[in-house]
Amino acid sequence: MADTSLPRFPPRRGLGRTGFTATAVGIGDVADRTVPRAELVATLARALDAGLNVIDTAPGYEDGLSEEVVGEALRGRREGVFVIDKVDVLDAPVAPQVEASLARLGLPSVDLFALHAVRSLEQWEAVARPGGALEQLEACVAKGRARFKGISCHHPDALVAAVRSGRCDVVMFPLGPFVDARYVEEVLPLARERGVGVVSFKTFGAGKLLGDTEGYGRPLQARPRGKVSSGGEARDTPVLPHLTVAECVHYTLTLDPDVMLMGMGFANEQDAALHAAAAFRPLDAAGLRTVRERAREAIQGKGEVWWNPPSPEAVAG
Template sequence: MTSSLPRFMPRRALGRTGFVATAVGLGDIADRAVPRASLVDTLRRGLDAGLNVIDTAPNYEEGLSEEVVGEALRGRRDGVFLIDKVDEHDAPVAPQVEGSLRRLGHERVDLFVFHAVSEPDAWRRLAAPGGGMEQLGACVREGKARFRGISSHHPDVLVAALRSGLCDVVMFPLGPFVDTRYVDDVLPLARSLGVGVVSFKTFGAGKLLGDTEGYGRPLTARPRGKVGSGGHDDRGAPVLPHLSVEECVRYTLTLDPDVMLMGMSHPNEQDAALHAANAWAPLSDETLGHVRSRARAAIDGKGAVWWNPPAVSDVG
């Protein structure tokens, strides 16, 4: 038996799209270890709580995510802002868009973004005449999507994309452990240009909450000598530092993206995340600094932090 969820109301227009979005959105929920019907029910449970932004992609469990999202939205597509991705940057765009629409079983997506545009050269190719952004613009004109944009794990790429004027919405990491350029450079620039902001990495790919190299992958080399507040586990091994769901959610909402995406594949995950979001109040600068410090400790030794790349001098 799961607890009832708080009710969320639309609070802010998502950039120049005009769509008034809830502060929290539903991220990738695909998990082949979970029965498909359970995934659909969990997604609908979030919709019943009022959440009105859903994100998916073809490469989330090889199309399963799109199929689950499409099924969950049958009969309730109105009033939901649906985000999908173009995974292959250098392949023709139209066939990828059409494949996604087939798996979804819907005629149109609100926003298609190029997925993980995290290398400067990748953005240059997409922005070039005849490149992916121009092809995606044609899909918008044909009514297969309403808006276009990118998701990225590179602050400098995002700045270049925003300055190009080609993006209606950008998606990027915001949370207790992200490069300060996302907060100091990308976020205010998007605001000034009227470009929507959808954030991810609230939990640092799960690294901030548990002992993982990201998205449930086990640590290949467990750090030693780092004992968290819990001391040791039942085998005598050091317990690594962690943040709580509430700390991560409160921190990210204080940064104030238009929408904070969270992957919530199970009802208990929804309970924790959505109750934390509902009870949110802005954190003080002092508390933000304290959470950042603890996040550094919680993520240390847990593999690559691919969303915090070094700066580059010229993206184009």
């Protein structure tokens, strides 16, 4: 019986020039080796049941477990789902990595392979040179291992060069309350102008905006806490500022990527994220500014912000 506790998400618009009509929300990494595989598969299937039709994975997500879970969840329901996988090692032969990923997925092909975590303009230039990773990936596409190609990237300059090259069908990059302004002001409009699909991530700032973490559940090395008295007994409570799920989701959807990826490995995470997305109303300029200001406060003291190039003026606002 279908789970009726989640809102339904119909396909919204084309993903760049791919011809695929995507939902506004996509399914991010769901791998967690502390959770039984059957539970991970069921949680992913629950998101698919809600209509989400874009799913992202990579070999490095829990050492291949994510790909295996995605493949299992898609058995019997592959049609109508846009599957994104990654090439993690950019200075190693691409074809063996592609074949290994497809084997873990149990699929003959995916919709998109992206070169993963391109971190600088220099790295983009290296992968784009003759014989480099991008040319090797293009050969894999020509052999039918994927329909499209692109990059996942943590540097606006590299993204601008990638979009202008005409060699990427989709670009994946950070969009959310705490990102470098150039992602929003330069990369996003350029991709739209050139018909390149945009898939965003870092809606929650790797979890930093929602909780006291250095990212993806890693505890803070120095965790500020305050004392709260309850029933005559003192107890510790976090004192760092946080944003809400709805603030992060509504901010990112207001920026309007083709697809906003969110990690939703547990049912309660899905409930919060998808109900927030279903209740979306665009924020006005003042609302965007307020969320950015609160995000700037919430991320302080929580470690490296690796998705933003180091710059004193890096963050939008």
